[in-house]
Amino acid sequence: MINFDDLYSVLTAVVPLYVTMFLAYASVKWNIFSPQQCGGINRFVAIFAVPLLSFEFISRINPYKMNLKFIAADGVSKVLTLIVLFLWTNLSKNGSLDWAITMFSLSTLPNTLVMGIPLLKSMYGDDKESIMVQAVVLQCIIWYTLLLFLFEYREAKNLILTSGGGNNISNNNSSSISNSNSQRNDESFWEVQERVERTTRNEDDIVNVIQSLNRVAPAIATAVDDDKRELHLFIWRCRCCSSPGVCEQSVEVCNRENEKAESVEEPNIIESQGSPSMLKKLLKMVCFKLVKNPNSYASILGLSWALASCRWGIKKPQILENSVTILSDAGLGMAMFSLGLFMASQPKLIACGNRLAAYGMVARFVAGPAVMAVASIGVGLRGTILQVSIVQASLPQGIVPFVFAREYNLHPDVLSTAVIFGMIISLPITMLYYILLGL
Amino acid sequence: MINFDDLYSVLTAVVPLYVTMFLAYASVKWNIFSPQQCGGINRFVAIFAVPLLSFEFISRINPYKMNLKFIAADGVSKVLTLIVLFLWTNLSKNGSLDWAITMFSLSTLPNTLVMGIPLLKSMYGDDKESIMVQAVVLQCIIWYTLLLFLFEYREAKNLILTSGGGNNISNNNSSSISNSNSQRNDESFWEVQERVERTTRNEDDIVNVIQSLNRVAPAIATAVDDDKRELHLFIWRCRCCSSPGVCEQSVEVCNRENEKAESVEEPNIIESQGSPSMLKKLLKMVCFKLVKNPNSYASILGLSWALASCRWGIKKPQILENSVTILSDAGLGMAMFSLGLFMASQPKLIACGNRLAAYGMVARFVAGPAVMAVASIGVGLRGTILQVSIVQASLPQGIVPFVFAREYNLHPDVLSTAVIFGMIISLPITMLYYILLGL
Numbered sequence A, B: 001m002i003n004f005d006d007l008y009s010v011l012t013a014v015v016p017l018y019v020t021m022f023l024a025y026a027s028v029k030w031n032i033f034s035p036q037q038c039g040g041i042n043r044f045v046a047i048f049a050v051p052l053l054s055f056e057f058i059s060r061i062n063p064y065k066m067n068l069k070f071i072a073a074d075g076v077s078k079v080l081t082l083i084v085l086f087l088w089t090n091l092s093k094n095g096s097l098d099w100a101i102t103m104f105s106l107s108t109l110p111n112t113l114v115m116g117i118p119l120l121k122s123m124y125g126d127d128k129e130s131i132m133v134q135a136v137v138l139q140c141i142i143w144y145t146l147l148l149f150l151f152e153y154r155e156a157k158n159l160i161l162t163s164g165g166g167n168n169i170s171n172n173n174s175s176s177i178s179n180s181n182s183q184r185n186d187e188s189f190w191e192v193q194e195r196v197e198r199t200t201r202n203e204d205d206i207v208n209v210i211q212s213l214n215r216v217a218p219a220i221a222t223a224v225d226d227d228k229r230e231l232h233l234f235i236w237r238c239r240c241c242s243s244p245g246v247c248e249q250s251v252e253v254c255n256r257e258n259e260k261a262e263s264v265e266e267p268n269i270i271e272s273q274g275s276p277s278m279l280k281k282l283l284k285m286v287c288f289k290l291v292k293n294p295n296s297y298a299s300i301l302g303l304s305w306a307l308a309s310c311r312w313g314i315k316k317p318q319i320l321e322n323s324v325t326i327l328s329d330a331g332l333g334m335a336m337f338s339l340g341l342f343m344a345s346q347p348k349l350i351a352c353g354n355r356l357a358a359y360g361m362v363a364r365f366v367a368g369p370a371v372m373a374v375a376s377i378g379v380g381l382r383g384t385i386l387q388v389s390i391v392q393a394s395l396p397q398g399i400v401p402f403v404f405a406r407e408y409n410l411h412p413d414v415l416s417t418a419v420i421f422g423m424i425i426s427l428p429i430t431m432l433y434y435i436l437l438g439l
Helices: A005-028 A034-058 A069-091 A099-108 A112-124 A128-161 A173-182 A190-199 A201-229 A248-270 A277-290 A294-312 A318-345 A355-380 A381-391 A400-407 A412-438 B004-027 B034-058 B068-091 B098-108 B112-124 B126-163 B175-181 B189-198 B204-231 B249-269 B274-293 B293-312 B318-345 B354-379 B383-393 B399-407 B412-438
Strands: none
Touching: A005 A112, A005 A318, A005 A412, A005 B034, A005 B318, A034 A112, A034 A128, A034 A294, A034 A318, A034 B034, A069 A099, A069 A128, A069 A355, A099 A128, A099 A355, A099 A400, A099 A412, A112 A128, A112 A318, A112 A381, A112 A412, A128 A294, A128 A381, A128 A400, A173 B004, A173 B399, A318 A412, A318 B004, A318 B034, A318 B189, A318 B318, A355 A381, A355 A412, A381 A412, A381 B383, A400 A412, A412 B274, A412 B399, B004 B112, B004 B318, B004 B412, B034 B112, B034 B126, B034 B293, B034 B318, B068 B126, B068 B354, B068 B383, B098 B126, B098 B354, B098 B399, B098 B412, B112 B126, B112 B318, B112 B383, B112 B412, B126 B274, B126 B293, B126 B399, B318 B412, B354 B383, B354 B412, B383 B412
């Protein structure tokens, strides 16, 4: 049974996170920070604070003593979800790859680092911290890579559909075009129009093209607008400042990177779907994205250090340790602060409408924990670890999947709602799971 | 005797501070942050991180068990310095109030919070932390107030000199005009010219006026230029973003505040120097500045809490404690990061020329510790506390005096050099003091 003291100790860990978030929210509403200044704080969090925080946690684990059953349960739950979503995409009439990717993000990728570690540590004691860190490692190294791969696959598929001639262009592809193109906000409407025109080779498709244009135009307008409103959170790409002329240097870097990205992307268009050469290019693209992500370095360096230090019994020199902790200490508070800035920058907390928000919340807080429970019991987890594994699946939405969704313009409003609204309602829900499982 | 282990433990505390500073310096040089983004980070540090860090330290002391001898030594050393500077100003031919204020900042106000606490804790043990915190409290509550008072007094004096009619206009006043006016960067050159013209009533002064104009013009140009280059560090005023049109809202607030400030200031012009009514107005002005400074609130709230908690034996509820530490943990690293951003934004590390820099370093690292040593021995400090009191006087220049100097445009280049160049050379110097005193 969980008593009042247990609950209070959880609240002492979680309430400060919300206080920090609210402080940031209030300071944007009171005009203490301009959007550009928020961008600076977010960028600091994305480039220094959060990667150093990940490194600090990951480098402290013992990779030779991972909880294999927990890892198995985590893997099984995600693979189960993927199978169900794959079947739904291919067999159901309503199935779509787009929604499959979004549902995967929503139901399997919680905020393990910033919310998970302090929360579960306060619930189940310091020794369970390592379980959460293992979840962080797996998420960073395996699941985010897979998610990126899915996004790139979808991108490539859409490009093939739009460039593969009349037969492939179905009613679906107009929205695909709008999705795949509007992500590049710097690409003007006319370039998109040209690209759409280039892809159509016979007159039968003119209707489709007109439909496409009708959908592309508002999509781009929205995207550009979004880009002005939204602050960039945990983003390692250089889109951090969006008003034209505000930070030219960053924008220049950004443009250069976009050019590079496009030069890598372009050949995909002429490849056929599913060929080994296309797979290679997709992987190359995924690597390209991962190389730009400081969290990748943090995970890999952290894991390498953990492997080496446990193998040969070396310890970090105190100077190095202190040099990391001086900024990683800032990570937790600054990440929550950054989340608050993001919330304040959104025109509404529920951006995607109430119905989609409700579906998202069900995926996050019901389906996710349920699949995890099935998988955990399946692989033989029992006792406290079973509870940890279910409660961690009921944490609010992770930030990185939202950043990807934004970058690929695939239901960013749904993910943004899951992050923001999820944060607000997650406290009672996670507590409920904690109490129910403790009975 | 100090052995290698002692030295190493000091290095483990100090090197991370420099690593963080260098990281910030490098990230500006590599265009990771635009000036506006740096402004956001600095503003976060000034408004949240450092005040919360001060509050956290101050609220933990026991005000009923302050080290009275150390406080006395601190007070005596500062009063001694003030008396010497006062005599120099009034009796010496070279004496000037302007340099007296700058010398007071340089020789008596070190960086106790960010550099002092970690450094002296690592040198003399955790129990000496409270000595440093006492120095922080006194600095924030007494000495910064006095410094502000001196700046306001000088400002008022200059205004009286410039508006007090022909007889008062000496050869000195041309530089006074340039100093007192060019601080308000928003005030255009023509307004200044008009003001200078208003102050001259007979033809004898035309030569002076021309001299004034010649000096005022470059001073304003420099000030405006500085404002574009310099990032704002530990600043609670709203000048945090300086490019026009970048953050209109902040600028608006700023203008409103300037108006208010000027409406308070204006009547000073017609008052005679030293009258009780002028004193009252000066105090009002100082209060007005303090009210806008989050560090004032942090000190007063921290001290109030410390007084209450030690008197009635109350402890901070854990939720409140954690809500403060989640952001104050970020304070140390972020403050050093902010310092690195500031360094990178300066066109050169030694802004004031080598000769002035050398004088500044002598004031900071020789005169300051020497006066402190005399005062400490005078009030009867012996042993470790004597060492602590001398070593803390040899810390690099505090940031707040630089911010004031910038705000009142009184030798900001000298103070900026003391902060930046002082940080670079302070490590060997402070270590030298530590080793010599430990012999």
